Amino acid sequence: MKIAVINGTEKHGITYQLKEMFLNPFRETAEITEYYLPKDCPSFCMGCLNCTLRGEHTCKDAARVQKIAASLLDADLIVMTSPAYVFHVTGAMKTLLDHFAYLWIPHRPAPEMFAKRAVIITQCLGAGGESAAKDIKHSLAWWGISDIKLFTGKLMSDVVWDRLTEKKRFELTKKITALSEKCIRIDYTKPARTSPITKLKFLICRMMQKSLHEKDPEYLDGKYWANQGWLGTARPWKSR
Numbered sequence: 001m002k003i004a005v006i007n008g009t010e011k012h013g014i015t016y017q018l019k020e021m022f023l024n025p026f027r028e029t030a031e032i033t034e035y036y037l038p039k040d041c042p043s044f045c046m047g048c049l050n051c052t053l054r055g056e057h058t059c060k061d062a063a064r065v066q067k068i069a070a071s072l073l074d075a076d077l078i079v080m081t082s083p084a085y086v087f088h089v090t091g092a093m094k095t096l097l098d099h100f101a102y103l104w105i106p107h108r109p110a111p112e113m114f115a116k117r118a119v120i121i122t123q124c125l126g127a128g129g130e131s132a133a134k135d136i137k138h139s140l141a142w143w144g145i146s147d148i149k150l151f152t153g154k155l156m157s158d159v160v161w162d163r164l165t166e167k168k169r170f171e172l173t174k175k176i177t178a179l180s181e182k183c184i185r186i187d188y189t190k191p192a193r194t195s196p197i198t199k200l201k202f203l204i205c206r207m208m209q210k211s212l213h214e215k216d217p218e219y220l221d222g223k224y225w226a227n228q229g230w231l232g233t234a235r236p237w238k239s240r
């Protein structure tokens with residue numbers, strides 16, 4: 001199986017420790033590709049809208065973004081991590097998520113995403129881990145992924161792994177190991193189930209794309225939906 005990991009920080013801190021613990025049981029069997037932010041996608045989205053209006057390859061950062069996109073599309077499991085910074089993901093992670101606006105269901109979702117599974121790992125000192133996880137979940141869900149598992153941790157004492165109390169280290173280790181064991185038992189040859197809410201979001205966007213495509217057959221998103229057969233009877237969760 002293949003795992004694509006996006007690390008929302010380059011720091012080898014607690015987020016990194018937890019992510020390593022999550023990946024350890026997979027190391028023997030999985031092909032793991034990791035990206036570290038901001039190193040692997042350092043430039044901000046400038047808001048030109050080229051990705052949505054003219055195609056993702058016209059983005060000034062297409063080389064870096066499309067390399068990451070290819071790994072995500074190829075993966076059976078996507079792992080995204082971030083510490084909480086002021087209750088949200090790191091700026092570096094937000095920058096990457098902005099670059100993937102074109103992949104949202106209202107634009108040009110990739111059919112592969114509807115079959116994928118994802119894990120989000122966040123942690124914080126006291127509060128904000130849940131909202132940081134939600135930042136990532138919001139994007140992944142709108143890319144079409146239904147099976148998204150969350151790990152959120154609260155340190156409550158120190159910010160260095162070795163200085164955490166033994167009880168806290170045990171608690172975090174137990175929780176991330178349990179998630180990892182749950183994920184390793186999954187049969188990744190079978191696609192994830194697409195949830196009713198994802199299907200509903202898709203069908204609402206389909207109505208919009210149908211009308212846009214009728215008004216302007218050259219409009220990129222509408223043309224993409226038509227080419228996928230989605231304006232007819234084809235559905236991304238059926239094409240497996």
Ligand SMILES: Cc1cc2nc3c(=O)[nH]c(=O)nc-3n(C[C@H](O)[C@H](O)[C@H](O)COP(=O)(O)O)c2cc1C
Pocket residue numbers: 009011012013014015016083084085086087088123124125126127128129155159
């Ligand atoms: C800019 C910045 C903002 C932060 N904001 C929060 C926050 O809103 N809530 C919180 O509990 N911790 C906050 N923290 C603390 C980190 O989430 C915490 O230290 C975390 O363990 C860092 O993870 P790391 O070791 O992987 O870098 C913040 C840290 C930084 C650097």
